Amino acid sequence: IILVTGSTGQIGSELVPALREVYGKDRVIASGRNVAKLREIGEPYAELDVLRRDEIARVVKEYKVNVIVHLAAVLSAKGEQDPSLAWDINTNGTLNVFEVARENRLDMVVVPSSIAVYGPETPDNPGDITVMRPKTIYGISKVVTELLGEYYYLKYGLDVRGPRLPGVISWKTPPGGGTTDYAVEAFYEAVKRGEYTFWVRPDTRLPMIYMPDAIRAFMMLMRADNSALTVRFYNVQGMSFTAKELADTIARYIPGFKADFKPDPLRQRIADSWPKSIDDSKARRDWGWRPVWGLESMARDMIENLKKSLGKKG
Ligand code: VAH
Known part of the structure; x- marks a missing residue:
């Protein structure tokens, strides 16, 4: 149990x-x-x-x-x-x-x-x-x-x-109070309003899954x-991308998506203190870990599901 x-x-x-x-x-x-x-x-x-x-x-x-x-x-x-x-x-x-x-x-x-x-x-x-x-x-x-x-x-x-x-990154339940939440919010706002203001710089790169x-x-x-x-x-890592790369990827699926970047000092400082990617080779070796989803496939799936769950037409 x-x-x-x-x-x-x-x-x-x-x-x-x-x-x-x-x-x-x-x-x-x-x-x-x-x-x-x-x-x-x-x-x-x-x-x-x-x-x-x-x-x-x-x-x-x-x-x-x-x-x-x-x-x-x-x-x-x-x-x-x-x-x-x-x-x-x-x-x-x-x-x-x-x-x-x-x-x-x-x-x-x-x-x-x-x-x-x-x-x-x-x-x-x-x-x-x-x-x-x-x-x-x-x-x-x-x-x-x-x-x-x-x-x-x-x-x-x-x-x-x-x-x-x-x-x-997920579409069913939004995260709350995290620094990496921008990578989730960007999708919600892109689908809902076609625009999003990132709270980190465009070149901020972090590992995601x-x-x-x-x-x-x-x-x-x-x-x-x-x-x-x-x-x-x-x-364990799935992918690693910058905020700008994420915005560009979303824009390919939501034409006209407008991304702004207004770094919030607190969360930017936190993001800057974390690594841009992590080495997950031990997980791969010890128990066969391998991520399936990358930036492109994840973005496509996120947008498809959010369109459905937020009640929008595809
Ligand atoms: C946070 N998503 O931003 C969490 C986290 C990767 C960091 O554990 O606080």
Whole structure:
């Protein structure tokens, strides 16, 4: 039985249905704080705040959970508005999940990390283990998540693993409070209004991944034999593009699309502190990772789906 925290977020709202498809509806418990949104995802679900350790323990016992997929987190830009909230949810929430998992001898905790663990001192195209001196509270909390996960693995034998994700692009549920969200918003606004003002410079290049690839990365890593794993957190990348390249690609599918660039100091600074691409060769070697979606195919699919879901004619 798999318990998913943060189920109503950008990743959760797609990972829960994907897990239910493979493992069966009743074997995947969605959880989160927003009951109205949980209802949309459908039963079985549990209202859950990751800051309440006793509540996590209760749900784990009630549903006989043996795997937790821990997605609840405050993203980078929102974290800078409220560092203490981001620290609390991202580190104490994660500690609570690890503690409940250890006490109840769970089989596995899957928790995503982020390219936000890297910082300006990180070498170009970083691999899985390298300099990590992030300058955002979100990045710091993800380094803590990784180190804590490794600690629980080494000290208690708790199987903690996770993909270290770049910006995730998707059309079903918008992300909230991230720095890479411009790569999602641009599509929504292009389809809705035919124009978008990017909050980064045109030459800002960041690694990204399309949701179907991100979901596949979770599934593949969850199923990988522990003996094949050489690290606990694996870089996975789908593509890497500049804001200008994204705008030009969108313009090919939405003629007349007008892109403006007005860098927002906070988010530009965050974007500038992250690597332009990441080296995911360990994931490829250890568990066969290979992205399917590139900029072109992703853009085509995004626009097609957004036209349908936003109720526009193709
Ligand atoms: C953010 N999308 O922008 C998240 C993230 C790749 C960075 O984890 O905050």
